Amino acid sequence: NAGVTQTPKFRVLKTGQSMTLLCAQDMNHEYMYWYRQDPGMGLRLIHYSVGEGTTAKGEVPDGYNVSRLKKQNFLLGLESAAPSQTSVYFCASTPRPPRQETQYFGPGTRLLVL
Amino acid sequence: GESVGLHLPTLSVQEGDNSIINCAYSNSASDYFIWYKQESGKGPQFIIDIRSNMDKRQGQRVTVLLNKTVKHLSLQIAATQPGDSAVYFCADMDRGRRALTFGSGTRLQVQP
Numbered sequence: 001n002a003g004v005t006q007t008p009k010f011r012v013l014k015t016g017q018s019m020t021l022l023c024a025q026d027m028n029h030e031y032m033y034w035y036r037q038d039p040g041m042g043l044r045l046i047h048y049s050v051g052e053g054t055t056a057k058g059e060v061p062d063g064y065n066v067s068r069l070k071k072q073n074f075l076l077g078l079e080s081a082a083p084s085q086t087s088v089y090f091c092a093s094t095p096r097p098p099r100q101e102t103q104y105f106g107p108g109t110r111l112l113v114l
Numbered sequence: 115g116e117s118v119g120l121h122l123p124t125l126s127v128q129e130g131d132n133s134i135i136n137c138a139y140s141n142s143a144s145d146y147f148i149w150y151k152q153e154s155g156k157g158p159q160f161i162i163d164i165r166s167n168m169d170k171r172q173g174q175r176v177t178v179l180l181n182k183t184v185k186h187l188s189l190q191i192a193a194t195q196p197g198d199s200a201v202y203f204c205a206d207m208d209r210g211r212r213a214l215t216f217g218s219g220t221r222l223q224v225q226p
Contacts, residue, residue, distance in 0.1 A: 004157075031212070033213070033214075035216075040218065040219075041218050041219070042203055042205075042216030042217050042218045042219055043158070043203070043205075043214075043216040044216070045213050045214070045215075048213055050212070058213060059215075090157050090158070092157075102148065102160050102163060103148075103160075103214060104160070105150075105157035105158045105159070106157055107156060107157050108155075108156070108157050
């Protein structure tokens with residue numbers, strides 16, 4: 001049981017390049033989330049998914065797209081990276097709220113956009 | 115929009131002392147609250163949670179207190195250890211949106 005895993009762990013992009021961050025969980029959780037964390041700040045929700053095939057916008061969705069084609073995977077895409085998207089990205093998952101609310105986080109992906 | 119915030123950005127305590135980390139939230143629709151611990155280079159780790167129908171919940175060395183009247187949340191760590199040094203985040207969940215809103219974090223430094 002690996003929990004929540006994220007790939008890659010670290011990436012450097014040039015402005016305008018695209019990339020996809022992968023989040024995978026093996027706990028059969030219904031809900032999955034993508035957050036970004038900037039220095040000295042808390043986590044801010046980008047997008048989330050309440051089940052396979054569904055996604056919803058969070059607090060800071062602009063410049064990102066997501067897909068949940070399989071229950072265990074949640075992909076975060078940057079179509080045209082900007083320096084403002086330099087951040088640490090965390091994925092999280094949770095069983096079906098509201099019975100179980102606790103979110104389990106992955107180790108993070110550090111992204112640097114030059 | 116409404117957000118969760120913290121009173122103190124850095125807290126320094128002596129090993130063995132008790133620590134109290136405070137948090138204020140503003141969303142009156144929040145009904146679930148979590149404390150996370152984040153060590154350098156790692157993702158947030160769940161510590162303890164509490165629902166809005168409770169005002170206190172205890173864990174192994176931690177206690178969370180919730181005061182809904184003043185929208186205040188606190189985390190108490192008993193007999194603080196060097197391994198407790200980390201950034202602590204409070205977060206609340208809106209009963210309608212089912213997504214967490216995080217505070218900016220408090221860094222706890224434990225002095226030997």
